[in-house]
Amino acid sequence: MKLSRFTRAGLATFAACVVFFLIAPLLVILLFAFDASNVQTFPIHHWTTSWFSVAWHDPAVRSALWLSVKAGVLATAIALILGTMVAFGIHRYRFFGRDTVSLLLVLPIALPGIVTGLALQSAFNLVGIPFSIYTIVIGHATFCIVVVFNNVVARLRRTSTSLMEASADLGASPLQTFRLVTLPTISTAVIAGGLLAFALSFDEVIVTTFTAGAQNTLPLWIFGAIRLGQQLPEVNAVVVGVVLLTLIPIAFAARMSSGEGTGRSTRSSI
Amino acid sequence: MSSLTVPVSPSTASQDGIVLRGVSKHFGDHAAVREVDLDIARGEFFTMLGPSGSGKTTLLRLIAGFEVPDAGSISLRGVDVTSKPPYQRGVNTVFQDYALFPHFTVAGNVAYGLRVRKVARSERDSRVRAALEMVRMTEFADRKPAQLSGGQRQRVALARAIVNEPEVLLLDEPLGALDLKLRQEMQVELKRIQRQIGITFIYVTHDQEEALTMSDRLAVFRDGQIEQIGHPVDVYEHPATEFVAGFVGTSNVIMTQHGRAVLRPEKVELSTGPVSSDREGAAGHVADVAYLGMVTRYTVQLGDGRLITAVQQNRSTDGEHGRFAPGDVVTASWNVADAFPLKTTSATEIQ
Numbered sequence: 001m002k003l004s005r006f007t008r009a010g011l012a013t014f015a016a017c018v019v020f021f022l023i024a025p026l027l028v029i030l031l032f033a034f035d036a037s038n039v040q041t042f043p044i045h046h047w048t049t050s051w052f053s054v055a056w057h058d059p060a061v062r063s064a065l066w067l068s069v070k071a072g073v074l075a076t077a078i079a080l081i082l083g084t085m086v087a088f089g090i091h092r093y094r095f096f097g098r099d100t101v102s103l104l105l106v107l108p109i110a111l112p113g114i115v116t117g118l119a120l121q122s123a124f125n126l127v128g129i130p131f132s133i134y135t136i137v138i139g140h141a142t143f144c145i146v147v148v149f150n151n152v153v154a155r156l157r158r159t160s161t162s163l164m165e166a167s168a169d170l171g172a173s174p175l176q177t178f179r180l181v182t183l184p185t186i187s188t189a190v191i192a193g194g195l196l197a198f199a200l201s202f203d204e205v206i207v208t209t210f211t212a213g214a215q216n217t218l219p220l221w222i223f224g225a226i227r228l229g230q231q232l233p234e235v236n237a238v239v240v241g242v243v244l245l246t247l248i249p250i251a252f253a254a255r256m257s258s259g260e261g262t263g264r265s266t267r268s269s270i
Numbered sequence: 271m272s273s274l275t276v277p278v279s280p281s282t283a284s285q286d287g288i289v290l291r292g293v294s295k296h297f298g299d300h301a302a303v304r305e306v307d308l309d310i311a312r313g314e315f316f317t318m319l320g321p322s323g324s325g326k327t328t329l330l331r332l333i334a335g336f337e338v339p340d341a342g343s344i345s346l347r348g349v350d351v352t353s354k355p356p357y358q359r360g361v362n363t364v365f366q367d368y369a370l371f372p373h374f375t376v377a378g379n380v381a382y383g384l385r386v387r388k389v390a391r392s393e394r395d396s397r398v399r400a401a402l403e404m405v406r407m408t409e410f411a412d413r414k415p416a417q418l419s420g421g422q423r424q425r426v427a428l429a430r431a432i433v434n435e436p437e438v439l440l441l442d443e444p445l446g447a448l449d450l451k452l453r454q455e456m457q458v459e460l461k462r463i464q465r466q467i468g469i470t471f472i473y474v475t476h477d478q479e480e481a482l483t484m485s486d487r488l489a490v491f492r493d494g495q496i497e498q499i500g501h502p503v504d505v506y507e508h509p510a511t512e513f514v515a516g517f518v519g520t521s522n523v524i525m526t527q528h529g530r531a532v533l534r535p536e537k538v539e540l541s542t543g544p545v546s547s548d549r550e551g552a553a554g555h556v557a558d559v560a561y562l563g564m565v566t567r568y569t570v571q572l573g574d575g576r577l578i579t580a581v582q583q584n585r586s587t588d589g590e591h592g593r594f595a596p597g598d599v600v601t602a603s604w605n606v607a608d609a610f611p612l613k614t615t616s617a618t619e620i621q
Binding site: 160 | 335336355356357369370372386387431434
């Protein structure tokens with residue numbers, strides 16, 4: 001369909017407005033992170049980068065950052081193993097309750113975080129598990145598994161099964177086929193899923209609130225600091241850091257799952 | 271069954287080639303292959319022809335080992351392979367979608383079978399080179415499959431299979447995705463390669479012309495069973511059933527004193543005179559004319575209302591599409607011997 005010049009200009013303007021609406025609040029934070037004043041007013045009179053240094057040397061921020069990174073890495077590792085395995089199971093085998101398992105997997109993302117969080121807290125209390133980094137990791141793993149599973153299962157569905165058959169036909173044992181054909185075919189999907197999972201874990205607040213106990217992850221520290229309202233410029237600097245740390249893996253993941261997907265040539269030839 | 275010689279007799283086949291006995295395969299309630307017996311000799315170009323869903327591809331997958339039969343046995347050079355996995359059989363497959371590994375180069379794809387079988391590097395390299403030479407793809411060795419055209423991928427898929435020197439090469443509609451010109455080119459190429467390496471080819475297609483052109487023998491499949499098996503000339507000129515007559519080429523089914531008979535359109539001659547004494551025929555008028563380039567196809571309505579199709583070669587270049595036009599009164603006639611009597615029922619109806 002060809003659009004008239006007028007319609008096209010109109011649509012472009014509208015799209016620009018939407019993007020601005022989404023991005024503008026982030027820009028406000030970015031600007032105030034460089035504001036020398038303690039009180040946020042516009043226009044900004046004095047510029048500084050000192051808040052970043054303050055944040056970097058704040059021991060509370062440091063321990064929160066370290067906890068977030070550790071929890072994110074552990075949750076991602078669990079999600080990579082379990083998510084990939086479940087993707088293979090669901091994709092390859094037809095068994096009783098297969099659709100139910102698919103649905104249950106996606107539930108942690110579909111349910112409000114507050115429900116997941118509350119449920120986990122009650123369960124931990126009931127069984128008598130003390131809150132620690134491991135309870136945070138378990139909480140995060142519930143939704144991280146979904147991301148890895150979705151990515152891998154989508155790639156498996158797009159991969160022609162004749163690739164695995166061809167490998168067996170040429171004399172490869174099941175293990176050789178997995179190592180030489182299956183794994184390279186799904187590797188970018190696994191990595192993309194892992195990066196997304198880490199990004200999700202790194203900025204999670206709600207489930208973490210219920211499973212962290214007395215410790216602070218970075219998002220929890222931000223949340224607390226805002227409520228106290230006394231370190232706002234420092235918070236802005238930390239938030240900018242979080243945005244960057246989250247954006248980088250997501251950008252990588254997006255490139256991996258859209259661009260150099262393997263199995264492309266076989267799909268286009270069908 | 272026929273006057274023509276079948277190139278290989280089953281007795282030698284059972285020593286050397288592939289033997290299928292009572293092979294059946296069901297998918298749920300659907301019987302894809304039903305009690306098929308088949309002997310394919312070593313070095314034969316054997317084609318399995320049939321409409322989609324007739325069981326030919328399933329039978330190929332059973333021979334390859336991707337499926338396990340519910341009943342029956344498959345043996346290869348006297349060894350029972352019925353329950354062996356694909357990687358323990360001396361067969362290789364050329365897939366319909368080629369199934370080239372996207373993350374390997376052309377050379378990497380061709381080397382794959384040798385690599386997983388731990389063939390020494392130097393031997394591997396020389397065999398890959400020879401296989402690429404055979405399919406004329408040497409200069410593309412370092413490309414990725416995504417950078418190749420459909421015809422080139424086809425050649426790589428072929429090289430990847432034959433480099434392993436299998437006893438049997440299975441080809442699942444290998445030319446299905448190519449355009450007509452390339453198809454014809456590859457048909458010639460496949461025959462050349464088969465003669466050169468002398469291994470058994472089992473070729474699945476739904477294209478009857480391809481089957482007639484290339485095969486030493488062909489089997490026509492219908493509803494999971496073999497309707498007829500024989501030399502291409504035999505199957506075309508002496509179809510066993512109405513289904514075979516209709517699927518392999520087009521044909522008229524006429525009534526004779528001995529019952530129903532098949533009459534190929536090119537055996538029907540159109541003229542204006544009466545039917546000569548040594549021929550059979552009937553008068554009618556031309557209902558439809560289709561100019562097809564090499565030939566013209568007439569549909570003639572006979573006096574009793576039946577339609578008969580006649581194909582006449584366009585031997586002159588005078589610009590007229592033929593001697594007859596719609597509405598012309600003509601006589602359709604044929605040699606009595608050219609009308610081949612049909613069995614009263616097809617093989618499947620007997621069941």
